[in-house]
Amino acid sequence: MAAIRHWGLLPAVAALGTLFVVPPVGPVTKSEAFITAETTGILLIEGGECFGDPAYSPGAGEKIVLYTPCARGADNQSYGFIHAADGPYDRAALSAFAWRGCGERYAELWGASRPDLRHYPIMPTAETWADGDRDVMCAVYRPAGRLTGSALPPAP
Template structure:
């Protein structure tokens, strides 16, 4: 699973360009255009000034690429992104490279986002995790900051995504922590090779990671009362067995035999009833629905 990662621009550089087109439009249209342009210009901020909770609009339609500045907007107005966490890279010495910086953000940002908005099912459709990271040039000036954001690839959403873990009931937090860890283990350990035959050990390692996460999830579910939660727990206990079989597969054929029911057992549609019982969002994200539908 690819996570988009916009890059930070060199520190101290900012560019604000307001284009006010005056054509054949009527006077009121010209005034409105001028007001909108002036508001957008006044809201321009350096990407280095972003703070957790800030809602913003990128100045480019493209999410990826170097950014010099963003438009900071009130969260109750339509916007494309919100900062959901920040941290500094502790690496010392020279710039470790774009891939290394991205790998650090890949590891840290999901946890930061999970604290800000634990239930990814409650996010607006089309919103995904992205981040601003240092470039080689900004690194040389001392920049080590990473801003984790939820950004909508196209279109806008309104309102803050803030729904911190502290606002959850204990059973909701337990469920989400466990479920999120399972799917993180699945996607974050996905081998690059498309065929199991090309990297059996890599796929077995992924299966082992998922099985371990499932065991932890099941431990949490055993402490939650509820008919539907109990049914889900029983299904996941069987699913965990399939993942363990896949992790111990002696060859690719044995892996495939175990993997099919293991993957099917993680179908998010099978968790809807338990989520409803726990008072959590019940609409399967479109991307997840598409993966399991295929």
């Protein structure tokens, strides 16, 4: 009988959980601070792969990024990497370099053909820089919603 009561509460608990999910209001804007090299899971994403926005994982006890097959729809897609030169960590200079480099690569791939897309860089932090990380990931997303497949243009 106790098992019946336990399962009988499941729909109520599930319904209660949906009350705490707040959908975004209007378009989303992502910056270089949205995801960094320290965000768990981001270093597992390769060029061309899709991934979700950071979400809290009770098992990990922190926000993590997970790979998502592009065909299923995703929040973001990596479209390349740029390598920063060695030197002291300078967040402002790195940010300017990352936005410029990712913007140039974005223009090469899409130009003005995809006004529904925006890009943002995923940068090393002071801590990952100290460990030798010099790579900036360039990511693309749709401010109005999820990508509906790979956003990359077909190869010529």
